Amino acid sequence: MKSPGKHRLWFGAAAALVLALVSVYVFRPAPMIVDTARIGRGTLRVTIDEDGEIRAHDRYVITAPITGRLLRVTLREGDHVRAGQVVAVLVPVPMTPGESAEQQARVEAAEASYREAQARVDHARADLAQARRERERGQAMFDIGGISKQSLEQFRAAETSSASELEAARARERSAAAEVKAATANLKALETGHPVQVRAPVDAVLLRVDEKSERVATAGTPIMVLADPSRYEVVIDVLSTDAVKISTGMRVSVEDWGGGAPIDARVRVVEPGAFTKTSALGVDEQRVHVVADLAGSPGPLNDGYRVHGRIVIWERPDVLSVPIGALFRCGERWCAFVVDQGRAVLRVVDIGQRNAEAAEVLDGLRDRDTVVVYPPSTLTENARIRPR
Numbered sequence: 001m002k003s004p005g006k007h008r009l010w011f012g013a014a015a016a017l018v019l020a021l022v023s024v025y026v027f028r029p030a031p032m033i034v035d036t037a038r039i040g041r042g043t044l045r046v047t048i049d050e051d052g053e054i055r056a057h058d059r060y061v062i063t064a065p066i067t068g069r070l071l072r073v074t075l076r077e078g079d080h081v082r083a084g085q086v087v088a089v090l091v092p093v094p095m096t097p098g099e100s101a102e103q104q105a106r107v108e109a110a111e112a113s114y115r116e117a118q119a120r121v122d123h124a125r126a127d128l129a130q131a132r133r134e135r136e137r138g139q140a141m142f143d144i145g146g147i148s149k150q151s152l153e154q155f156r157a158a159e160t161s162s163a164s165e166l167e168a169a170r171a172r173e174r175s176a177a178a179e180v181k182a183a184t185a186n187l188k189a190l191e192t193g194h195p196v197q198v199r200a201p202v203d204a205v206l207l208r209v210d211e212k213s214e215r216v217a218t219a220g221t222p223i224m225v226l227a228d229p230s231r232y233e234v235v236i237d238v239l240s241t242d243a244v245k246i247s248t249g250m251r252v253s254v255e256d257w258g259g260g261a262p263i264d265a266r267v268r269v270v271e272p273g274a275f276t277k278t279s280a281l282g283v284d285e286q287r288v289h290v291v292a293d294l295a296g297s298p299g300p301l302n303d304g305y306r307v308h309g310r311i312v313i314w315e316r317p318d319v320l321s322v323p324i325g326a327l328f329r330c331g332e333r334w335c336a337f338v339v340d341q342g343r344a345v346l347r348v349v350d351i352g353q354r355n356a357e358a359a360e361v362l363d364g365l366r367d368r369d370t371v372v373v374y375p376p377s378t379l380t381e382n383a384r385i386r387p388r
């Protein structure tokens with residue numbers, strides 16, 4: 001039979017143990033409330049985002065071919081004109097010997113421009129043939145797994161761009177031929193004193209009328225600007241440090257244009273020269289024009305309309321990616337906190353490509369891991385956490 005003293009001793013020890021456990025439970029730090037996200041696989045896209053504007057690919061500045069009295073222009077902005085349609089009329093003034101020589105020189109210059117346009121057509125035709133051969137070689141390499149689908153798409157885009165350049169060169173050839181015809185007719189009209197009719201070189205839409213009222217205009221005075229309504233391009237200004245990452249054929253998503261879905265485009269050329277532009281913060285920046293052809297109809301977009309362009313410089317499907325907000329620097333490496341049984345476990349992460357939202361995971365994280373997004377500076381390894 002146990003003595004009452006031993007019973008009281010065991011009872012006191014048990015009570016002390018319970019009190020200690022309750023104290024630990026009550027006074028232990030509460031888990032930190034954090035935001036979390038689950039990483040997974042999907043398409044990761046790296047883009048260069050900048051503002052740009054829609055521009056007519058082929059613009060034609062119609063000028064006064066002679067010095068004379070320009071009759072009132074009846075056409076208005078937005079009107080469509082046909083090739084050969086009379087768009088302006090000038091009544092010539094008597095020519096001096098010098099003006100006669102000038103008109104003869106205009107005819108010779110127009111003929112030289114026509115020969116140059118013919119040479120450009122030949123050059124564009126050769127470029128298209130070369131692009132077609134490269135696309136065929138690229139297709140063969142893709143069929144045996146030698147290149148990626150993105151590389152094949154760049155070959156295809158280069159071929160499409162070369163075909164567009166050939167069509168543009170042919171249009172300029174037709175325009176130059178019309179200029180020769182017009183310059184010759186102008187010279188004859190001046191010699192006879194008949195009114196000179198200025199005709200549209202191609203089918204076009206009237207963008208701007210510079211001289212609407214009747215007045216005396218000197219030779220070379222701009223009268224109006226025409227543009228080919230079937231061909232528009234987007235011009236995007238990018239930093240020169242970004243321009244080196246862009247190549248012909250890259251996809252462009254034209255967004256924030258005031259309509260619905262984005263419009264696809266392909267980079268046709270990265271202009272070789274940079275220019276200085278002052279930013280909104282007053283900093284001088286070196287910028288480069290990137291010109292892309294719209295894949296389809298521009299719809300309601302017209303010359304000079306403002307847009308936002310996303311140039312896709314890297315894209316892969318089925319990429320394991322982590323939200324960029326989950327990453328932070330730990331020394332020279334990138335790290336992230338992984339949620340493991342209610343605790344924050346520190347992981348060193350190797351990343352590859354990244355954009356403003358996510359980064360490619362090369363090592364350190366697994367598919368479907370839950371990570372802490374925007375971890376507070378007070379969060380430490382193995383700290384108790386609870387998702388918000």
